[in-house]
Amino acid sequence: MIRETYLNALTLGLFVVIPAWALIADEPFTITLMTRAAIFAIAAIGLNIALGIGGLVSLGHAVFFGIGGYAMGILAYHAQTYTPLAEWPFLIDGTKSMPLIWLVAVVVSALAAFVIGTLSLRTTGVYFIMITLAFGQMFFFFTISWAEYGGEDGLSIYVRNGFPGLNTLAPIQFYGLCFVILCLVLLFTWRLSKSSFGLALNAARQAPVRVETVGLDPTRLKLVAFVISGAITGLAGALFADLNRFVSPTMFSWQTSGEIMIFLILGGVGRLYGPVVGALAFVALEHWLGGLSDYWHIYLGILLLLIVLFGRGGLIGLASGKAAVHD
């Protein structure tokens, strides 16, 4: 058995060593795979705040992933076609600047999470799952019929957006950017889990009555968690769109929501590095198993089944021999 801290360090180490090796060996595709893993990890860290700490089983996180994607797609589309995004009440132009796109992605995702959370948190349990799923489907079908931005075909962005001082078209530089964001998001989540808010949210998951009795509002705590969660997943969506230079309604599909949840279950729900391990494992399986068979999802399914049945703590739980999350 490996101590969980070593395991976490090892995981983060892989995110440094593999791309470094790929750079030296001139394997740009591997760098792209690692970028994909880093972005998926960020998306799942977002979900982990709602699900792992707050206990909110959201099957609608694709909404935020998609909003992030479309924030990038729409802004960059207007920039590349030199058309204004809006002329009224004042002129808004598109942009090719990543920081600006991220800001829009985070703000719009947070707003959407606030609205969806406010409505969904009136319910619990399976109803919460269904209502978040329903919101996801609403966005999915809306984008399919949104002809202005490509409808079902989505939007292609020909040149990757820019970041001051970087050549984002070089895979390793874009990867570096994603990796730094991953580390920052991890740092934030780690602090959050130890903070006043984290303590109260954690208790709101385990014993909402207790939180109420000490004089705090568990629902409001969960709503704030949902908003933070949505914002982080939205940021990941913007990065994912830039990785592919393409957005489509698929980002909003319930399969996407499911995949984000799979990263989390695979790695370990509620663990800081659970989403990171899960996303890395998923991308690795997708690549290797996908190379062996078109039906690789079957093997993924079997693996998930085994983890849910025998290792509730996910891969980290299995490796460290600790099913429960505790420090």
Place this chain on the structure above:
Amino acid sequence: MTDPVLETRDVCKSFGALRASRNISLDLNAGEIHAIIGPNGAGKTTLIGQICGTLKPDSGSVRLLGQDVTGLATRDRAQRGLGRTFQISSLAMEDTVLQNAVLGALGATANPWRFWKDVLKDTDLRTKAEEALHRVGLQDHALSRTAELSHGQRRQLEVAVALTKEPKAFVMDEPMAGMGSEGSKRLTEFLDELREQAPILLVEHDMDAVFALADRISVLVYGEVIATGTVDEIRSDAAVREAYLGEDA
């Protein structure tokens, strides 16, 4: 005489045809322990729910420190000084004992909206939490997980969490339940002192504890208070003996 700290006035609550509370008027004065006893199904838990805000009375009012709190949510009553312990321990089981106590102290500040600073390194909250744990005798278990505590220790932790809020009145739902005789003896001594800090409305089945502690006792039968009085008065009340204590009590 000063206003009672906690008071119910003509509280009524029905569930369908079952009248769980019938015109219950009780008060809790500073410095006293007021025990509520009654057979199972007498409506004690329903009454506590209405006092603490988880249930809304059909009619009547609940007053805390002279103010009507009938329309307030549980958390708002807690902010105004109502400290509650549960019959069935309601604690964050995966968290440590200290974390549960710190949560109580955090609740008292009404400000959980800090996202960066380590809450366990907040000296104010931590001091309050550790003091409360010390008072109930759990200081050596501060870093144990709550799930590892014995049943009795969890009851002590319930009390400690309530203590961190420095409440104006305690409402305790069977704090002795499931405790060994040694544990309930210690808790009895502790509650005896605690009444000086804030009065206690005590729902309890352990009659030894009730008779040892209570300044006044109210007897609840079928949703109705059939008698309120001192220990001696209740012991000698014929209606109470018949309804509850049994002839040979």
